[in-house]
Amino acid sequence: MRKAALSFPFLVSLALGGCVTSAPAPNFGPSPSGQSERSGEITPWALTYGAALMTAKVYPHLAATADANANLFVSPVSLSQGLGLAYLGARGGTRDEIGRVLDWPSVPNAAVPIRAYNAQLSDTGDADITLGIANALWLAKGLPIRDEYVAEARSGFGAAPETVDYAGDPTGAAARINGWVSRETKGRISEIVSPSGFRDDTAAVLTNALYFKAKWQVPFEETETRTFTRGDGTRIPITMMKRIGRFDYRETHEGQAIALPYAGDGSFVMEIFLPRDTAVLRRWEREMKGGDFFAGEQGGNDRFDLAAEQAREMRIILPRFEARFDKSVKAALIAAGMPSAFDQQRADLSGIVSGVRLAINDVAHATFLRVDEEGTEAAAATAVKIVVTSARIEPQVPEMVVDRPFLATLRDRKSGAVLFFGRIADPTAIP
Template identity: 35%
Template sequence: MKNLQTILSLSVIAAFLLAGCAPAGQSPEPTQPEEPTQPSTEAQDLIGEVAYNPNPRAELDQIKALAEAHNTFALDLYQQLAGEGENIFYSPYSIYMALLMTYAGAAGDTASQMESTLHLPYPQEEIHAVMNALNQQLKANSLVDDEPVFTLNIVNQLWGQAGYAFLPEFLNTLSQHYAAGLKTVDFAADHEAARELINLWVEAQTNEKIKDLIPAGALNELTRLVITNAVYFKAAWLSPFDPANTKNGSFTLLDGSQVEVPMMHQSGSMRAYVSQDVQAVELPYEGGTYSMVALMPTAASLDAFEQALTAESLQGILDQLDRASVTLSMPKFKFEAAFGLNDALKALGMTATFDPLQANFSRMNGTTDLYITSALHKAYVDVNEEGTEAAAATAVVVGLTSAPSQSYTITLDHPFLFLIRDNDTGTLLFLGRMADPR
């Protein structure tokens, strides 16, 4: 039985309503002259009047421009999360999509701050179609001859207060570009039951790997909307490691102490880059369209390397990857990471969204009495040796016709960064730091 590498990530953003929280004299932004949707008080599923568009109109250069903006946000966020413990793992793509769905309801300074934080290259009326197109491109890149070679599921769901008025334009945007429906729940009468329902949905979308994403106390009777996004990724190495070669080896922790951990070993043709500053190696997944890249600083400390890391400098390293004969050693690892993102997003410029006196989400409901109280993210990663027989066979097909000119020995026995990306658009789906494989 084959044990595939599995990566799971889910992020959630919750927007709360506080009655009378807007400053005196403040009026909402003008909205479209349409009647808000009034759900019934019984639980039901609602969708916008506009069906999901599986073929959004967007040019390839627009898709890549958005992917570049997303990657800039991803590295900005990494700088904020770098101090959150030793091991770090998150999906900037999941967070970005959840924020974009929230942005669909933003106006005024709230929208402007979100545009700046997310580095949005296109205005509100265009960005959601481009995001839909990027999403479709990522899913298409998980197929070969229209057949999936690995699992990539990206799912969105809204949870709204039963009987609360949401503008049809807001619901239409999310249904048309994010395939996101709205399930009504009764936060006001039983917010704990609503929390349990949302957490059950999270478990179902992540094969029960992520539980209790929303902790007790995060929701209350004033909650009006929770926006969730889940990304599930399951793939085999294109060239799997042989479990028979996995042996205990030494790994140096951040404090300089050493521990014995299972180290995987593999030799062969890989894309790699070695300089006086960094060692980098790329490990493609089955199909060759997605890959993991591991980066270990060789000269500066990990802290100094991270502080200098930007989307541009990371891309500079990735651009240097080239075919080489590589002898690779790296640890097996598996861990879960959870973050509250409020402080990180505020530090990146999204201050109004969390302030009940400044937040303007009038494009959601026609008023300014909604604000974000919690932005939560949880992720799980499991890296091991094995793949599938098809992956091993495919590796032969893409092998070189001549020997690489470079030869490297890369041993990831110190803390290193790792990322999972779509090679076509360059989108960083996941980003992490492995500091302690135990």
């Protein structure tokens, strides 16, 4: 049976296609909202649905400011898990805002299903399909991190804590973070942070990396050169791949949609949503709703719910291409409904550290996509940079609070003479 997650357009179908595999599947069945029917519990289905809702909130803001010829694609899984690491340590209004953007309920066990969810996504059940997801915490040297935060990030997200020196060695810190991202994305994303972006007040960087590679169920064998019309109307020559096969397909007055299956049982697919013209595309982007990713609504009452379609014999002609996206999504997240996390006066990330006020300084998101005759390779990385806002980071050392009567000496250590000794039981404040 087809699951709704297969109807995600853009790169979402790559990032979330693993929700349907040959392994025992978690419950992704219909639900009226992103939360479980059992109050306060986040289910695997809710994580998928929440990532879709988040994308529908963030993507229109990115599209509104993008150049007409810009490639614009995000990974909902990567972005939601990077933000999820911040959500674990958020409190009060900041936690509520991030939770609403992620469509996660404010419950203590929010991270519990993530690690199992990622394992389910990664178990593709086919040697020709690879999907890997990783998380990590990059903590400033001397940061008074809360042990419970590290424990929850490790148990929930599989995020290992690493200590780096942002203030003393920003180049080394960036090299370690970028090296990790490069390894986890098989070299497709080599840089997500820059040494110039680190300051003395940089406290942590929370990272997610996602990698996907799959062969087509039937490879393309024919190519020809055709003309591709770009977003601004200019035309360029490009290599097009073509083949005939049976595909889930629908056509309406607004455009066409097709699902191209990858190896195995066809659970993993790339979906192509082709608008009639640029005006329709702009409206789709502007009026996107969370339900679009599941019901497939793309304007008016027309639906591109390919899972409900019967396969039909079709010729598909598709560009062979490689594209990248690398941009801060801070402004889009603020517009989507989580401004306080970035506000140094209002941010509350007190669940991460003790005695230090933190705020999110930026959220960097990078993606890579390559489509050719053999299949598809895609990668994504998210880095949530957190800074100190109102206190300097103090080393974690044993603490002594002199808040009761005490004894004191005044001693000449050279001679050993005790000059004064006695008890202070009622110290008088100096005016």
